[in-house]
Amino acid sequence: MSNKTKGQKIKLTLPIEEVMSPGHLACQGCGATLALRYTLKALGRKTIMSIPACCWSVIDGPFPYSAAGVPIYHCAFETAASTASGISHALAQLGQDNVTALAWAGDGGTFDIGLQALSGAAERGDNVIYIVYDNEAYMNTGIQRSSATPHGAWTTTTPVKHYKRGPKKNIMAIMAAHHVPYCATANIAYPEDFIRKVKKAKNIMGTKFIHLYAPCPTGWKHPPDITIQVARLATLTNVFPLYEIDNDVYTINKKIQKAKPVSEYLKLQGRFRHLSEKEVQFIQRTVDQNWKRLLKLEEAFRNEKN
Amino acid sequence: MKKVLTGNFAAAYGATAAKVNVISAYPITPQTTIVEILSEIVADGLLNADFIKVESEHSALAACIGAQAAGARTFTATSAQGLALMHELLHWATRGRLPIVLANVNRAMAPGWSIWADATDSVAQRDTGCMQIYCENNQEVFDSILMSYKIGEHTELLLPTIVNLDAFFLSHTSQIVDLYDQETIDRFLPSYNPEIKLDIENPRAFGGLTSPDYYYEFSYKIQLAHEKAKEIIEEVGKEFYRFFNREYHLSEPYRCDDADMILVDYGTIAGTAKDAVDRMRDKGIHVGVLKIRYLRPFPEEQVIDILKNAKKVGVIDRAISYGHEGPFFTEVKASLYGYRIPIYGFIAGLGGRDVSIVDIESMVDYMQGNKPANHIWIGLKK
Ligand SMILES: Cc1ncc(C[n+]2csc(CCOP(=O)(O)OP(=O)(O)O)c2C)c(N)n1
Ligand SMILES: [Mg+2]
Numbered sequence: 001m002s003n004k005t006k007g008q009k010i011k012l013t014l015p016i017e018e019v020m021s022p023g024h025l026a027c028q029g030c031g032a033t034l035a036l037r038y039t040l041k042a043l044g045r046k047t048i049m050s051i052p053a054c055c056w057s058v059i060d061g062p063f064p065y066s067a068a069g070v071p072i073y074h075c076a077f078e079t080a081a082s083t084a085s086g087i088s089h090a091l092a093q094l095g096q097d098n099v100t101a102l103a104w105a106g107d108g109g110t111f112d113i114g115l116q117a118l119s120g121a122a123e124r125g126d127n128v129i130y131i132v133y134d135n136e137a138y139m140n141t142g143i144q145r146s147s148a149t150p151h152g153a154w155t156t157t158t159p160v161k162h163y164k165r166g167p168k169k170n171i172m173a174i175m176a177a178h179h180v181p182y183c184a185t186a187n188i189a190y191p192e193d194f195i196r197k198v199k200k201a202k203n204i205m206g207t208k209f210i211h212l213y214a215p216c217p218t219g220w221k222h223p224p225d226i227t228i229q230v231a232r233l234a235t236l237t238n239v240f241p242l243y244e245i246d247n248d249v250y251t252i253n254k255k256i257q258k259a260k261p262v263s264e265y266l267k268l269q270g271r272f273r274h275l276s277e278k279e280v281q282f283i284q285r286t287v288d289q290n291w292k293r294l295l296k297l298e299e300a301f302r303n304e305k306n
Numbered sequence: 307m308k309k310v311l312t313g314n315f316a317a318a319y320g321a322t323a324a325k326v327n328v329i330s331a332y333p334i335t336p337q338t339t340i341v342e343i344l345s346e347i348v349a350d351g352l353l354n355a356d357f358i359k360v361e362s363e364h365s366a367l368a369a370c371i372g373a374q375a376a377g378a379r380t381f382t383a384t385s386a387q388g389l390a391l392m393h394e395l396l397h398w399a400t401r402g403r404l405p406i407v408l409a410n411v412n413r414a415m416a417p418g419w420s421i422w423a424d425a426t427d428s429v430a431q432r433d434t435g436c437m438q439i440y441c442e443n444n445q446e447v448f449d450s451i452l453m454s455y456k457i458g459e460h461t462e463l464l465l466p467t468i469v470n471l472d473a474f475f476l477s478h479t480s481q482i483v484d485l486y487d488q489e490t491i492d493r494f495l496p497s498y499n500p501e502i503k504l505d506i507e508n509p510r511a512f513g514g515l516t517s518p519d520y521y522y523e524f525s526y527k528i529q530l531a532h533e534k535a536k537e538i539i540e541e542v543g544k545e546f547y548r549f550f551n552r553e554y555h556l557s558e559p560y561r562c563d564d565a566d567m568i569l570v571d572y573g574t575i576a577g578t579a580k581d582a583v584d585r586m587r588d589k590g591i592h593v594g595v596l597k598i599r600y601l602r603p604f605p606e607e608q609v610i611d612i613l614k615n616a617k618k619v620g621v622i623d624r625a626i627s628y629g630h631e632g633p634f635f636t637e638v639k640a641s642l643y644g645y646r647i648p649i650y651g652f653i654a655g656l657g658g659r660d661v662s663i664v665d666i667e668s669m670v671d672y673m674q675g676n677k678p679a680n681h682i683w684i685g686l687k688k
Binding site for chain 1: 366508516
């Protein structure tokens with residue numbers, strides 16, 4: 001695709017078609033909203049979604065409106081995966097194999113209450129793409145902690161005096177342990193990488209899983225106009241590295257030459273404002289350790305042909 | 307074609323004859339053989355369907371909901387704990403207007419662990435908006451599954467149905483079942499082709515945020531559908547008779563025309579009660595039986611019509627609503643409001659305790675010699 005600006009040809013790096021419409025109910029600067037916009041640019045209109053209870057059950061708009069532009073089944077909180085399994089099997093039975101079944105859930109609906117259904121679908125190998133947009137808390141119900149909430153974060157159930165202690169659950173390791181054909185991390189600040197991964201997932205049979213980083217200005221307490229900056233810093237600090245696991249082969253998609261200190265990422269967000277220097281150092285050590293482990297995984301599980 | 311089948315086989319064959327597209331179910335005693343037979347039938351290619359072998363009943367019904375919403379005819383089966391685990395999704399099936407059919411083997415709720423007959427599991431799902439049938443024999447199980455698709459899929463209804471069969475008394479007891487021939491069944495029940503479904507040509511969101519401006523009317527429409535269902539159930543019952551020569555209604559009176567006393571019951575106890583009535587009639591006692599097939603929609607008009615001339619009515623519940631009385635007793639009593647008929651509530655057979663002809667006779671004895679009471683426990687050990 002190309003556009004003409006002042007006589008110059010600028011190459012667009014994202015698919016031009018907008019499936020989603022702008023009339024939705026999201027907060028300003030919502031990462032999850034951008035997330036679906038990109039997802040549907042990648043998947044196109046031959047997509048049917050299941051959406052459990054989460055911010056997106058509101059964002060899409062009240063009955064009878066819908067912003068997504070593709071059919072949506074709003075399902076029970078813990079059933080994103082099982083509902084999508086049902087849709088996928090129905091499509092197969094009714095001869096519509098060319099339609100993608102997409103489960104689209106928040107971190108709470110994935111890491112917590114929906115984990116069993118997700119595990120079931122992944123083990124069976126049901127032909128669905130499962131994307132978790134991770135905003136690191138239950139945002140729909142007013143910013144309560146989930147098992148995706150990182151160490152140190154404030155939420156309404158982990159108030160400043162008793163901020164979240166303990167690591168974020170490693171959902172990618174859980175999915176990798178299912179040996180699904182494809183899982184990947186992605187970040188709304190890197191749309192080309194994300195869209196490539198969604199397109200790749202679309203052409204693979206079986207259960208595909210994408211862990212998508214999507215900041216929430218309302219819950220993270222940062223200004224809505226720096227959502228992309230915050231998201232980008234998550235990757236530039238190695239807090240949220242971009243990698244994919246393709247048939248058990250690990251590939252890190254973005255290796256930062258000199259990772260920025262995590263403090264640059266943390267200091268932009270009110271949810272971390274209370275952290276002591278010591279806690280910030282602890283978080284830095286954890287991030288460094290996780291990054292090292294990821295490098296080792298890539299080293300250990302390479303494509304033999306390379 | 308006639309075969310000797312357990313209730314579970316009758317249920318599995320019912321789903322097969324209905325040519326469901328997607329099955330999703332999870333094993334639980336005494337439902338397990340339904341899952342086993344169907345997985346074999348599907349794997350053998352005798353039924354062109356997908357069987358989703360889920361990790362829980364919760365996912366079983368969720369998968370049926372997704373599949374049905376995408377235009378498939380679906381089936382699931384469960385019992386007791388499994389049905390309770392599905393509770394949230396039973397509401398989903400109704401409010402999503404998805405005519406899923408679910409076979410539930412009536413079993414007692416734990417603790418203590420019990421695998422034996424008790425209808426408290428399904429009665430506890432009364433207000434989910436699912437239609438509910440209680441079967442007396444295995445033929446009725448097979449027939450009810452076929453009819454439930456036809457009824458539920460009626461464009462003015464679009465409602466799910468729970469077809470209940472008593473643990474062991476039906477699930478594991480063999481009886482002769484006429485399976486008819488598939489061509490006739492296909493004519494009675496054509497393939498499912500819903501007007502409204504998840505459709506990429508017509509993208510819609512189903513079940514999203516619904517303000518008080520709309521929710522109330524959606525609820526009213528479900529109530530209207532249940533009212534209409536009473537008509538459709540009778541219509542489809544007549545059609546079924548024309549096709550297969552078997553008659554079904556919302557409820558079924560037995561020797562009620564000149565009865566002084568009528569026993570109202572459901573499930574397998576109805577069969578025992580009919581035998582008890584024959585014996586008592588031989589002794590000159592004028593009793594009859596009214597078997598309730600549908601808990602929802604509740605056949606209030608038929609109940610009034612059949613009971614209004616009785617001198618006394620007794621209701622036998624194999625279920626209990628703690629702190630009150632037997633749940634069917636409540637329904638029957640409410641239906642007879644204003645009729646001034648003495649009405650007796652009997653509790654019997656909870657947790658699979660046998661309910662014999664002698665037990666039924668003892669209820670009639672009780673009605674002859676005592677004032678009405680709301681929960682008379684039959685066969686209670688001292
Ligand atoms: C069974 C059940 N329990 C609780 C809720 C309430 N609830 C709705 S959304 C939500 C949190 C969702 O969090 P997440 O999945 O992270 O999505 P987000 O709101 O952050 O987009 C909760 C707890 C529910 N709808 N259903
Ligand atoms: Mg969240």
